[in-house]
Amino acid sequence: MVTIDDVAKRAGLSKSTVSRVINDYPHVSIKKKEKVFEAMKELGYVPNSSARSLRNKKTQMIAVLVPRIMNPFFGQLAESMEIQAAKHGYQLLICQTMYSKETELKHLELLKMRQVDGMILTSIENEWDVVKEYLSYGPMILCNEFEEEATIPTVKFDQIHGGYVATKHLIRQGHKKIAYCTGGQKSNVGQHRRRGFNLALQEYHLSFDERYGFYDAFSIEDGIRIFKHIHQMPDPPTAVFTGSDEVAAGIITGAKEYGVSVPEALAVIGFDNQVITKLMDPKISTVEQPIPFLAKRAVEVMVDRISHKGNDQEVYEYPLELIIRESTVSPIRAVE
Amino acid sequence: MVTIDDVAKRAGLSKSTVSRVINDYPHVSIKKKEKVFEAMKELGYVPNSSARSLRNKKTQMIAVLVPRIMNPFFGQLAESMEIQAAKHGYQLLICQTMYSKETELKHLELLKMRQVDGMILTSIENEWDVVKEYLSYGPMILCNEFEEEATIPTVKFDQIHGGYVATKHLIRQGHKKIAYCTGGQKSNVGQHRRRGFNLALQEYHLSFDERYGFYDAFSIEDGIRIFKHIHQMPDPPTAVFTGSDEVAAGIITGAKEYGVSVPEALAVIGFDNQVITKLMDPKISTVEQPIPFLAKRAVEVMVDRISHKGNDQEVYEYPLELIIRESTVSPIRAVE
């Protein structure tokens, strides 16, 4: 392996000087600088990153904790962050918690071991009290997920408004019996969406029938299962608010199978604006989350925190946008 | 920051002994061992990974190069590999080339910098002559993608057979005019599929009409576009072989829009067996690639190579399986 000493010897200089050239420090004569460059090129020298990290106490790596990258939302988030991190000279270490507390804790140890300079949490499996202990080992920020009590920078979407506009849209299409169908009941993201949902119901003086609440909906299969359940209810809902496009797609698939027309007999709204929304027939109305903006800001905030800039309490919130397609609006009915 | 010296001082021992305890070396008396554990616990000590990497010349990290994680095939591959790597005590650094030569080269430098112990390539953007130069810096293996001239371990699917069975299936449904619709023309994966495609045509003494060849199909949108093109041809094909489920879905979506019935007027077969195949109407016939097996073996081979085990020339090939659904077989027609 070629080390800085080899380069120094080849150039007939000390390694201090070579190091200065590598890091573009001043006070190196042009002649010697050229000699060093020549030696580096001849030997094909590249600095050893472990040695650099040890001495600099910086690894130029940021970890991002996501449940799974195959989840389209988190996959896109991770992808956008990687691109952004590269622009700032950082590697992104994508860590999947697989919805497991233990795996999450294992990944949090990366901060203790100083394997990463900072950590971006996009979801939280453990209690906040457990997670916050790791704050003493390095900067952490929240992105997408959030915690009321957390005193760390947070970059999030306005989920309350997202839940609100989606529900309001359903109500304005004439629906009064609206089902609520979502995944993580413990996540604050989900709770805020629910708050927006309730807000809209209140505004129109509607009440929520608890029989219409489903809190275990994550996948397409869950959507199909829930449709079947709804279908055989004595007084079924006429519209469904879902927490993800996949679940919405599942419900529509189920409806199709049972000959229930969407949106006429059952309106369905998704969340995320994934590709699938444009592929299903009918195309799925949804709430778009502008993921790249979130990712960009999260990385920027993280990079600032690593260099001790910025404020612990900063909170950035991005708006969500309702996208009306076919699964909530009958073509013959007037579009709002 | 708590270091090994702090632990040593606290336990009233030398850091050599502490190191021995950490690494579970023999020749440490039980008494001292307990003292060390106690001190580590009290101080909340965790070894610094940069320091370890520097001394051990091992980072316990494996890089995997994928085009994009949002591509369902590569996303699943990366996810499976991550799980597998964790079992062997390795971190997986997922690197997206974004189909760019420069980005790929930038990631290859990780091996030079010794930031990773090895590299798994799932696709190759640069010429092999360029990539192979990096072999001298650390172990590299191919997974999914392959190179005839490469003398490194390879884990792949039998793409020739995959192309063959899919095409044969279409032919046996009575199709004679079959379009070929794929993405990377330079990838060896694609070339092998094509070889299988040709093999099936030959077997049934059919010839290929070059007007039916499309080599720029990656996404759903591409599929829609290609359908439109096919649709206005004077003598259109009656079946389409595609290189991905997304493209197949696009073609079906386009067909639906123009009132062309699938599979009656146009049979479509996908590749990968992604979720979408079960969601489209009609459900998409496809070729399944058992990704987790590939991922598992790739990581195992990589781990062996890092510890200088195994053979450079080893090639592992996994079979592909045809899955017949609705997009190639009319329900009224007999199923083969």
Added chain:
DNA sequence: GTCATTTTTGAAACCGATTTCAAAAAGTCT
């Protein structure tokens, strides 16, 4: 109890970079 052998322990070197500090070289000004 002595000597040989084995087990346990710690001082010091090492991994490959960066940084400090002081010395050497070069430049400036009487």
Added chain:
DNA sequence: AGACTTTTTGAAATCGGTTTCAAAAATGAC
């Protein structure tokens, strides 16, 4: 030319671990 700055350079310390090697302690054999 000599005194005083300023720029350039290298020796040595440092980061936090692991490993080598020799010494110390414990054990065993007689």
